[in-house]
Amino acid sequence: MSDEASPEVKVSNELECQGCGAILKFKPGTHHLSCEYCGAENEIFNPDDQVVTIEETSLEEYLKEGLKKEEKIDIVTVRCDGCGGSFTFEPNLSSDFCPFCSSPKVIKGGTTASVYKPGYLLPFDISRKQALSSYQHWLKSLWFAPGDLKHYANNNDRFNGMYIPFWTYDCHTRTQYSGASGHDYQVQRQVNVIENGKSVTRTRYVTKTRWRHASGEVQNIFDDILVVASSAVSQPKMNKIKAWDLDNLVPYDDKYLSGFRTETYTVNIEDGYENAKTKMHREIVFSVKQDIGGDRQRIDHLNTQYSGASFKQILVPIWLSAYRYKGKVYQFIINGRTGAVAGDRPYSTKKIVLAILGGLLLILFISLFVK
Structure with missing residues (x-):
């Protein structure tokens, strides 16, 4: 990786x-480039005529030898000093805003990097117009939002189409466990209670649990465990817009990126795999509890062996807007395939206080005048 005083972005x-x-740009919902001026179109990929064969890379092979045989591409990126996001930028720009945190960025020079080429991507299916409409509707529907927030809904310059990098992992697991299976049963108890000022005896049923030792082994097959390889968009927020249709992945082609930004990988393959293991562990625990059976389950020991792990690099599309309000960053994202939304929002203390006062006045009015 090397820094360039003024990197050249060639078209x-x-x-x-x-x-x-003019520069052709990818048109969401299609597989072709389109000219916004004269309407000319160039096809990128025809899913009806071409069969996509998904290939995975052995994780064990990568950890031993690295991706020496993998193809690399040279890209020019800008790194935000505010949030740490690293993203591509459009040619001929001298200043811009970070799409992740809305920090102003003067582009004095980017970083030219040679990075491993993603294997596949999901093209945008939701257009900018559709995404912007959802964004405006979301902002205007916020309860107790500051009154001056509405101008963000009309700021097209802060609304970006962005490809976010992901790792996907496949893995087989074999887990030996020991624990206990709990079986509930009811017992009767006589209790004294006060009724109408008198002490009376009543029968109550109490649930107790009979525990039995349990041990065994479960096997799980994991396919396409998704881990976001971005540090600028959180995994929990991406989880809220998940349900990516990975059956529609297409081979990576930078033509799909024309007119959009792309974030580079900031989470490496090893850290991504550890994150994937955390997701696998939750599913393994669920499988173990099902195997133990009973009304309740207790797990005392787990020993999991991982085998056949493989991975691939993909890009997925989101529409992203970040805005600063009173010194704090708020981020809003839309799944570029399904339109699912997730976002942060500010609250107006003034509106909340007025709402509380209004409620108290209403209660007071009712108590004074309604008999």
Whole structure:
């Protein structure tokens, strides 16, 4: 990796419109490039004529030898000093805002890096117009939102189409466990209670649990465990817009990126695998409890062996807006395939106080005048 004083972003001849010379951009919901000026279109990929064969890379092979045989691509990125996000930028820009935290960024020079080429991507299916409409609707529907927040809904410059990097992991696991299976039963008890000022005896049923030792082994097969490889968009927030249709992955082609930004990988393969193991562990625990059976389960010991682990690098599309309000960053994202939304929002203390006071006045009015 090397720093360049003024990196040059070259436009491929394949991205130039033959009719008017403008830069062709990928059109969401299609598999072709489109010219926004003269309407010319160039096909990128035809899913009806081409069969996509998904290939995984052995994790064990990678950890031993690295990705020496994997193809690399050279990209120019800008790193935000505010949030640490690293993203591509459009040619000929001298200043911009970070799409993740809305910090102003003067582009004095980017970083030219040679990175491993993603294997596959999911193209955008939701257009900018559709995403912006959802964004505006979401902002305007917020309860107790500051009154001056509405101008963010009309700021198209802060609304970005962004490809986010993910790792996906496949793995087989074999887990030996020991614990106990709990079986509930009811017992009767006589208790004294006060009723109408008198002490009376009543029968109550109490649930108790009979525990029995349990041990065994469960096996799990994990396919496409998704781990976001971005530090600028949190995994919990991405989880809220999940349900990525990975059956529609297409081979990576930078033409799909034309007109959009791309974040580079900031979570390495090893850390991503540890995150994937955390997700696998939750499923393993669920499988063990099912195997133990009974009304309740107690797990005393787990020993899991992982085998056949493999991975791939993919890009998924989101529409992203980040805005600063009173010194705090608020982020809003939309799944670029399904339109699912997730976001942060500010609250107006003034509106909350007025709402409380209004409620108290209403209660007072009712108590004074309604008999």
